Amino acid sequence: MNVISLRAFNDNYIWLIGNGHKAAVVDPGDAAPVLAALAERELELVAILITHHHQDHTGGVSQLLAAYPDAQVFAPAGERMPAPAAIAVQEGSRVLLPELALDLTVLEVPGHTLGHIAYYGNDLLFCGDTLFSGGCGRLFEGTPEQMHHSLSRLAALPDHTRVYCAHEYTQSNLAFCHAVEPDNSRLLTYMKEVAKCRQQDVPTLPSSIEREKAINVFLRVAQPDVRAAAEMFALRELNEEHAVFAALRRWKDDF
Template structure:
């Protein structure tokens, strides 16, 4: 039976551990040490490593893990540097077969945070790296607002029940920004309360879901009149296109 759990790393990263029986894969292992500890504690064999983008806090543990598990397969974006030799370079439309786990994932190109960023989607699961966060989205280190808006729109078009496994515990801070944009959103108010309780108990707020994010995440809601009005007011500019609203929201969040 498929099991997915977060392995905390650094200050706020989650390395996602996917397991079935005694087989396992990890997504974005920035640090090998907590992964090795968890594999040992659970008696798991590492079969695969999935990378969404090239940032060090997502790739830093790859070489050490492959040294310990040389048979493990590495998957990473084709448009970014491979974190270790011999990996499979992936692009839009490719599929990753994890037969040991009974899992097949499709690759989606989601540029914005980085130019070659990819996400893995399938069987009701989405591993989206730093593209979509609960209540937020990644900073635009390499891509344009238009690229990120298009990438988020593609993710928002996935089924509402899709579980969202992003890689940072940013939810509470992100929701504070969403509340500044949409102070009267009732779904957002409920989610804020739920997240506050979870964090008080040290419990992860993830995974989220596409349906929830569409209801509370302003970066998926630039087409709505209230979000657009708030962005216009803050930017003191006329914003006519959804991508322009998104860009204004992203700039606002950068300084929030």
């Protein structure tokens, strides 16, 4: 089983999961790169996995179903369905794709949107716009408390879990992390690696849970240096982790 990044729009990634015969895609905002990749690799699309309702994650569903009408669509139960026959999934639901030997569990991770979900299994995490490398999604619908809880759940997954985020935001996210935590040696090393990738136009993803816990300030709100930086920005004492997160998110929004 291979996971391949397909670029869409300015910075989206659509993830194609294939085994040489069958394939699934995650968050196909645009059908064109998916159809091209399926044709090039002679793959049959059997499933479409949706993490949330935003158009840049769902816009290609109807065109893909027109080409592959037997493909199953899985989408969050708490959000509007991207297709009439979509299968609504929620916390604890299992997405079993025997054609790909794939067994994924649904995690509810509200914050970016209220019904946002992630798919986890086979040491893979497809997290949509909840977690980015070095960052997290904007709070369009949820609260800081919700997003902090969601990120904490993802951070508790095994360290070796590969993290497939939906956008190439890594370099700008790391610039913010450096502003918050300038003495993080692991972060400084990673920034150099990412700069080289971007110079070569190579994706910086997937990341890993272990890496994100070491460099992503939104997962490091309990660290004294991160809390101190957030307090300097907020101009007040922050006694709870979700308050530290909220200050960091406001800071990042205008960074």
